[in-house]
Amino acid sequence: MKNGFIQFISFGITDVVDIFLVAIILYIVYNLVKGTSAINIFIGITFIYVAYIIINAFELHLLSSILGKFVNVGVIVIMIVFQQEIRKFLLYIGSNEFLRSIKWRNIFRLNFSSESNQIELDINEVATACFNMGAVRTGALIIIARKSDLKSIMNSGDVIDSTLSARMLENIFFKNSPLHDGAVVIKDNRIMAARCVLPVTEKENFPAHYGMRHRAAVGITETTDALAISVSEQTGAVSLSIGGEINAGLSKEKFLYLLEKNLHF
Secondary structure (H helix, E strand, O other): OHHHHHHHHOOOHHHHHHHHHHHHHHHHHHHHHOOEOHHHHHHHHHHHHHHHHHHHHOOOHHHHHHHHHHHHHHHHHHHHHOHHHHHHHHHHHOOHHHHHHOOHHHHOOOOOOOOOOEOOOOHHHHHHHHHHHHHOOOOEEEEEOOOOOOHHHHHOOEEEEEEOOHHHHHHHOOOOOOOOOOEEEEEOOEEEEEEEOOOOOOOOOOOOOOOHHHHHHHHHHHHEOOEEEEEOOOOOOEEEEEOOEEEOOOOHHHHHHHHHHOOEO
């Protein structure tokens, strides 16, 4: 036991390189999944694997055997349950888009700043469009990206990359527009894509009087850190979904307050 412990704590230059490379890989994976529900899975898997290594180092045979079985089976379970996400991930890292998205300078630079960031967004243009559409019972679904880049969501629709304005949003959701069916994604104060497909919430107790727009708004905020605005076609009410919770029937003042408050991260 003593010799094994000494062997565990002693390491050379190859161990330093090994740890450094693993740290880079973990950093890249973390940046890919941050802001989504996958970050919790990533942290959980990392914790279990680190615990498994430590238990092995201290030669706790029974606990190591139990945890080892879990790790072996866990990999297979993850591949089955998350096969769609794994496929998208592998396709993404094999694309040029992945290489361009990596901020290589940040890998070699530590950032200890605790200051909060704020997304640049013309909230007045968004509010004007939403309440104008609500007044004439025009349904709308608008997604505002925060830390999540929402690439897979944007790829499911039509790329626009347009300046954000109330008039542009109202034109997109006009009932005779070919782009009105689906969601609009706003990122960096630009309308990036329209007619996007969103995941819907699977909550069993979701209120029955809400339609598919509201289900999709809640669904996207359950799986990412995005904000989702929905305008009801039946009532004209404007709602804001945050973290899987829906704030319905908002006044313009309350809507602006919640939107500005949640643009900080």
